[in-house]
Amino acid sequence: MIPLSFAQRRLWFLHRLEGPSATYNIPFALRLKGPLDTAALAAATTDVATRHESLRTLIVEDADGTPGQRILPPAEAVLPFHLTDTTPQDLDGALEKVLRRGFHLDTELPLRTTVFTLSPHEHVVAFVFHHIAVDGASMAPFLNDLVTAYTARRQGQAPHWTPLAVQYKDYTLWQRQLLGDEDDPESVAAAQIDYWQHELDGVIQPVQLPLDRPRPTMPGHHGGHVSFTLEPELLTGLGKLAADHGATAPMAAQAALT
Template sequence: RPVLGVVERPSVIPLSQAQSRMWFINQFDTSSPAYNIPLAVRLSGALDVVALEAAVGDVLVRHESLRTTFPVVGELPRQLIGSVSDVAVELAVVELDAGGVQERIVADAAAGFDVTVDVPFRASLYRVGVDEFVLAIVVHHIAADGASMAPLAADVMVAYGARVAGGVPGWEPLAVQYADYTLWQREVLGSEDDPGSVVSRQLEFWSGVLADVPDVLPLPIDHPRPSRQSTMGATTKFEIPADIRNALMRLASQYDSTLFMVVHAALALLLARLSGTEDITVGTPIAGRGEA
């Protein structure tokens, strides 16, 4: 298959499969924070705000995806990568009581993005004490995932160290940008108009597997489903004793499986018994990182 690398880009860059899904969901409700990814870093000591602003700007220059919007051209969205010259970061220091910083960060994370016009990145800086600061960053999932946040924080700190020393970060340019990956993915998957393409074969397979899946699993719930999804939920914590965990690991090993697959099978069986149907579909989030 084609090698993932830097390629010549067309005048209109399409979205990747994952970006298309994120764009579709975002345009249903641009105020929703469901796909916002927050990051907060506490900074102690004398802080050079100007250097930090420059460092955040360095990171936006380095990663095209953080300065990409997704407007509609004709009938379809496109990737519009913002110019480096348009990257301007202003970190106005906001004074906050230390007890209120978490509430403020949550409020930051709860503000939505309209990815057709908003770059999927924003940053705020809060002073919570003498030489105590919190840098709060929010990125939309169309540009990053959970695994992106540690490298993002590291890049900011590397750039800040260079700026404080009066220089610029000396990192090597990225081998590929996300737009390069998008074009590579399109080439690998092929066109839906070609019945022999990878994407056509995948669509045919999953359309058959999911053909008769019920819209709603008839579970014996204790209250009716709301007419509009609220995204509100709760967490129930429990412990699995060590002897049961070890038994599950032995079972997984016996069938060349994983602990996840064994627990997934148990969940499917439970849902089948509760609902009285064998047509069980369980959605599982994955990183989808098939390439570096």
């Protein structure tokens, strides 16, 4: 069985901790105007999953409870593709229902597609991914490949593209080989763990900020908005400070808050 990457393992742990939820769903919705060939779109979605193994990967556990990747052959990878009629007034509620449904990672592939038909010439296509298979940077290549495949299917053909030189499983195996076993004191993984254990020793967790209501026992994942303005000079300076230390601007802002 192919092991999980370390990022996947974190997401798998959280999935097992709280059960299927929408916390790590990545929604992507497109509003399309004009005629839509839904059969071609369904075929194109399958074409993209055939091209990208991560979209046809289940996260399963062996007898000892160790998780791993099980990549389904293209013939067995059936991606959910639903068609439903709705009205503009009901669209938001229908979208929210689709986007908030969680994934069972051991039995469900990490992509669902729902086409909402508002009229014969207006549709909203909602793609819902699980973060264990994609991230924000995945959307551009997904859309590029989807357009290529849809265009080909509209012409009654399968897409013609060069096979990918690297799949996510290749990255996973390379990462494991590079970092090594964290139980091996000579490994890169052990060195990184040792560094952060010393770096974070004594750090107060969580940050003790005054709250207007008690912290709940279980997270509700409900948020709010507080608007404020950062002057351009401050924002530029924050970005430079972060870059000088090999960090991102949000990391520098979090450090300042702490």
